[in-house]
Amino acid sequence: MKTRFAALVIIFSAVVAVSLFLGPTPINPFLPDETSREILTSIRAPRIAVAVLMGMALGASGAVLQGILRNPLADPYILGISSGASLTAAIGIIGGVTVLGTFTIPAFAFAGAIITGGIVGIMGWKRGGLWPERLLLAGVGLSFLFSALLMLIMSISRDEGIRRAMLWIFGDLSMSDWERVPYGAVLVFGGIALSLWRAKALNALILGDEFAHSLGFAPQTERVLLFVSVGLMTAASVSLGGMIGFIGLLMPHIARFFTGSDNRLLVPASALGGGALLCVADLIARTALPPMELPAGIITAIIGAPYFLYLLRRKDVLSI
Amino acid sequence: MLSRYRTKGRHSREGGNPEKNWIPGQARNDTHDMRHLVMGIAWLLLFTFYFSLSTVSAAADPPKRIISLAPNMTEVLFALGLGDRIVGVTSFCDYPPEAKKKPRIGGMSNPSLEAVVRLKPDIVVMTTDGNPKEFEERLKSMGIRTFVSTARRLSDLPEGVRDLGAALGVKKKADEFADNFEKALVKARARQSHSGAHRKKVLFIVWPDPLIVAGPDTVIDDALTLIGAENIASDAKTEYPKYSVEEVLRRSPDLIIIGRGMDSGDVKKVSAGLLRRLGSLPAVKQNRVFFVGDGLFRLGPRTLKGIAEISPLMDGQ
Numbered sequence: 001m002k003t004r005f006a007a008l009v010i011i012f013s014a015v016v017a018v019s020l021f022l023g024p025t026p027i028n029p030f031l032p033d034e035t036s037r038e039i040l041t042s043i044r045a046p047r048i049a050v051a052v053l054m055g056m057a058l059g060a061s062g063a064v065l066q067g068i069l070r071n072p073l074a075d076p077y078i079l080g081i082s083s084g085a086s087l088t089a090a091i092g093i094i095g096g097v098t099v100l101g102t103f104t105i106p107a108f109a110f111a112g113a114i115i116t117g118g119i120v121g122i123m124g125w126k127r128g129g130l131w132p133e134r135l136l137l138a139g140v141g142l143s144f145l146f147s148a149l150l151m152l153i154m155s156i157s158r159d160e161g162i163r164r165a166m167l168w169i170f171g172d173l174s175m176s177d178w179e180r181v182p183y184g185a186v187l188v189f190g191g192i193a194l195s196l197w198r199a200k201a202l203n204a205l206i207l208g209d210e211f212a213h214s215l216g217f218a219p220q221t222e223r224v225l226l227f228v229s230v231g232l233m234t235a236a237s238v239s240l241g242g243m244i245g246f247i248g249l250l251m252p253h254i255a256r257f258f259t260g261s262d263n264r265l266l267v268p269a270s271a272l273g274g275g276a277l278l279c280v281a282d283l284i285a286r287t288a289l290p291p292m293e294l295p296a297g298i299i300t301a302i303i304g305a306p307y308f309l310y311l312l313r314r315k316d317v318l319s320i
Numbered sequence: 321m322l323s324r325y326r327t328k329g330r331h332s333r334e335g336g337n338p339e340k341n342w343i344p345g346q347a348r349n350d351t352h353d354m355r356h357l358v359m360g361i362a363w364l365l366l367f368t369f370y371f372s373l374s375t376v377s378a379a380a381d382p383p384k385r386i387i388s389l390a391p392n393m394t395e396v397l398f399a400l401g402l403g404d405r406i407v408g409v410t411s412f413c414d415y416p417p418e419a420k421k422k423p424r425i426g427g428m429s430n431p432s433l434e435a436v437v438r439l440k441p442d443i444v445v446m447t448t449d450g451n452p453k454e455f456e457e458r459l460k461s462m463g464i465r466t467f468v469s470t471a472r473r474l475s476d477l478p479e480g481v482r483d484l485g486a487a488l489g490v491k492k493k494a495d496e497f498a499d500n501f502e503k504a505l506v507k508a509r510a511r512q513s514h515s516g517a518h519r520k521k522v523l524f525i526v527w528p529d530p531l532i533v534a535g536p537d538t539v540i541d542d543a544l545t546l547i548g549a550e551n552i553a554s555d556a557k558t559e560y561p562k563y564s565v566e567e568v569l570r571r572s573p574d575l576i577i578i579g580r581g582m583d584s585g586d587v588k589k590v591s592a593g594l595l596r597r598l599g600s601l602p603a604v605k606q607n608r609v610f611f612v613g614d615g616l617f618r619l620g621p622r623t624l625k626g627i628a629e630i631s632p633l634m635d636g637q
Contacts, residue, residue, distance in 0.1 A: 043434050155562075156557065156558070291431075291434075291435035293426060
């Protein structure tokens with residue numbers, strides 16, 4: 001298990017390093033000219049940082065969420081958090097709001113995500129606690145409502161905002177800036193730390209509330225803590241660069257094939273795997289058809305899904 | 321600080337003999353103030369010098385490497401004779417044919433920052449009509465000069481081109497272009513007032529399936545108004561609305577104009593279905609459906625051609 005984890009860390013670092021120097025035009029790390037240095041420090045590096053943060057947030061929050069909802073089909077977007085974020089972001093983009101400069105849209109998205117997370121939490125709250133099924137259904141319901149509102153806004157609004165909003169909804173890393181990295185890092189690493197701290201409780205929760213209780217964990221308190229960590233990570237990720245599919249749903253499963261279901265390993269493994277995958281996807285997105293940039297969210301699924309299906313066929317695992 | 325200095329000066333004048341008011345410590349203060357003042361002036365001089373230097377160098381040295389992030393601006397740049405200074409264009413920049421040979425930097429709404437930086441532009445020409453604002457801010461933060469065209473309507477273009485010309489050091493040529501453009505607009509209007517008759521109701525179709533038409537606040541709407549036609553979709557809520565076929569039947573335009581883009585030769589085929597559904601309209605029955613080029617799709621030098629193309633269509637009964 002330890003060697004596998006070490007291998008994952010090495011792969012992750014290699015991916016980050018490689019994607020820093022590969023691109024539409026590869027950069028020689030030992031002899032960069034002035035333009036290359038500028039491209040490296042103010043375009044590629046922040047972009048990779050954002051991709052890694054988003055991928056980590058999605059991978060880790062997917063793993064945690066599948067645990068607290070006890071559902072292998074749960075992903076951070078199923079709670080409607082991303083639809084809420086897209087809705088507020090689109091309102092910001094189409095309404096042409098620029099109060100906070102380049103920070104406006106991420107701030108809008110973050111607010112939307114947190115508000116939605118809060119509503120889902122309230123909906124899922126009954127008899128002094130959060131209930132997995134209620135959370136799931138509340139999330140799905142809100143998600144439909146917000147998607148519909150989003151489509152409504154897009155179909156009655158003017159042309160140019162829509163194009164920008166569409167890019168954003170499909171996940172767009174091309175405008176990534178150092179400006180967004182610090183707050184993203186705080187939220188994502190904060191969320192991961194919180195879920196790692198409660199990883200043992202999460203293991204117990206998967207086995208059922210009674211079981212968790214008998215092991216000395218307060219199921220409802222743990223669930224709230226873990227739900228908050230998922231909310232923070234998802235909100236951060238959506239506000240960093242829009243919606244990226246696949247990672248939140250399937251990266252935890254891919255990680256599970258390697259580390260098993262122990263969340264103390266699964267959460268960091270999903271995070272590293274998610275970060276590496278999005279990093280590669282973004283590398284392909286900006287390199288495949290230069291100078292055109294493809295949405296990274298499409299590439300994650302194109303390279304991730306076949307690998308997942310292959311693992312599913314090869315590995316003898318029956319449940320999460 | 322300055323006021324304190326002045327007071328002190330007045331004091332010493334009133335006191336007559338400055339020696340008498342001499343107090344240890346105050347002299348040091350005096351020289352201290354003096355030094356600050358001198359420093360301040362030196363700083364100011366340095367700044368003035370720096371700025372005069374930079375403006376001089378800018379005036380003497382117009383941008384040599386230009387990137388255009390909008391097809392219409394590319395056409396304007398070529399029209400101003402700047403073709404050989406353009407070092408990058410978007411993948412939509414297909415006119416004039418030389419533009420297709422320029423290095424591509426991506427689309428309009430998603431240009432590649434890396435590609436732009438790599439081409440080391442002296443200036444990047446952008447438009448508010450399609451380029452994201454964030455992109456401009458990113459370029460600025462990296463110290464790359466931008467010119468952002470805000471011209472979106474027919475009457476905005478001449479002024480926009482004059483500004484562009486001033487920024488790129490081709491003022492004379494730009495003024496000439498703008499003057500000619502304005503004259504052509506006046507001429508088109510004059511022609512309309514002579515032809516008299518009633519205002520023709522027109523539907524300008526941008527794409528037939530789904531039906532997208534030219535709405536208000538567009539160059540096409542401006543052009544129709546200019547030549548004395550009435551755009552039946554000018555009360556729509558958006559610039560290029562997806563339009564109701566029912567409403568077209570109800571409003572019954574006198575003529576239908578269908579624009580075809582550069583590479584969409586099949587627009588006639590695509591329109592067949594729509595025209596069948598509109599078959600009961602007099603305009604369709606009497607064959608008053610016209611296909612025109614893409615001149616009006618871009619606010620640039622070819623816009624005039626686009627106007628010239630639709631203007632005679634208004635003359636028939």
